[in-house]
Amino acid sequence: MVHALEQAWQALRPGGLLVDLRPLSLDSPLEVMGAEGEQRAGLVDMSADLPDDRAVDEAINAAVRAEVFLPREVREFGFAYYWQTFDGMLKYTREKWDTAVFPADTLTAAQALQAQIGSTARFRIVLPMHLATYERPRTR
Amino acid sequence: MREVVPLDDARVIEIGCGDGRLTRKYANQTRSALAIDVDRLSVVAARALLPGMRLASRVDIAQAAAESLPARRESFDLAIFAWSL
Numbered sequence: 001m002v003h004a005l006e007q008a009w010q011a012l013r014p015g016g017l018l019v020d021l022r023p024l025s026l027d028s029p030l031e032v033m034g035a036e037g038e039q040r041a042g043l044v045d046m047s048a049d050l051p052d053d054r055a056v057d058e059a060i061n062a063a064v065r066a067e068v069f070l071p072r073e074v075r076e077f078g079f080a081y082y083w084q085t086f087d088g089m090l091k092y093t094r095e096k097w098d099t100a101v102f103p104a105d106t107l108t109a110a111q112a113l114q115a116q117i118g119s120t121a122r123f124r125i126v127l128p129m130h131l132a133t134y135e136r137p138r139t140r
Numbered sequence: 141m142r143e144v145v146p147l148d149d150a151r152v153i154e155i156g157c158g159d160g161r162l163t164r165k166y167a168n169q170t171r172s173a174l175a176i177d178v179d180r181l182s183v184v185a186a187r188a189l190l191p192g193m194r195l196a197s198r199v200d201i202a203q204a205a206a207e208s209l210p211a212r213r214e215s216f217d218l219a220i221f222a223w224s225l
Binding site for chain 2: 003004007008010011012013014016017018019020021022023056059060073075131133
C-alpha cells in the first residue's frame with residue numbers, strides 16, 4: 001500500500017489530488033423497506049476489515065507527516081445498497097462482501113419484517129463511506 | 141465525489157477500478173481517464189461495459205498493479221483509489 005501511494009505520488013503532477021474513497025469497517029444497519037418506510041432488522045458486522053482500515057490510515061498518516069501529501073477535504077456519507085429479495089441480498093453479499101457477518105438474529109428479524117410487509121419488501125444496507133483528498137505539494 | 145473532486149477536464153488515473161462501475165460515472169467529465177486493475181477478469185468486464193465510443197475514446201482500461209503503474213510521471217491531475225486502498 002505504501003508502494004501504491006508512492007506510485008500515485010509519482011503519477012500526479014505537483015498540485016494534483018489523491019482521492020481515497022472507501023467504506024469504513026463499522027457495523028452497518030440492515031433495513032427492510034416497504035410502502036410505509038424502512039424498519040431496521042439489525043446490524044451487519046463489518047469489523048473483520050478493521051485491521052485493513054487501520055493499515056490504510058497509518059500509511060496515509062505517515063505520508064501526511066512526511067509532507068508527501070497534504071490533507072485537503074474529508075467527507076463522510078452513507079452509500080446505500082438495495083436488493084429486491086432476501087436471497088438476492090445474501091447471494092450478493094456472500095460473493096462481494098466476504099468478510100461481512102450477518103448475525104442470526106439480524107437475518108431472522110429481516111425475514112420477519114419481510115413476512116410482515118409482504119411482496120413489496122426490499123432490503124437495504126447503508127455503508128458509512130469515507131472520502132478524503134490529499135494534494136501532492138506543489139514544491140518538493 | 142463531484143462535490144469534492146475537480147473532475148472537469150482532469151486527467152485521471154483510477155487505481156483498482158474493478159469492473160469500472162465508478163469509472164463510467166465520472167469519465168465523461170474528464171479530459172482522459174486511465175483505469176487499471178490487477179485482476180484480469182475485472183479488466184475484461186470493465187472494457188465490455190464501456191458505453192459508447194465517445195466515452196470509450198477518452199478512457200483506457202489496463203491490467204496493472206498499483207505498485208507498477210503504466211503511467212508517465214507527473215501526468216495526472218487526479219489519482220483515485222475507490223474501494224482499493
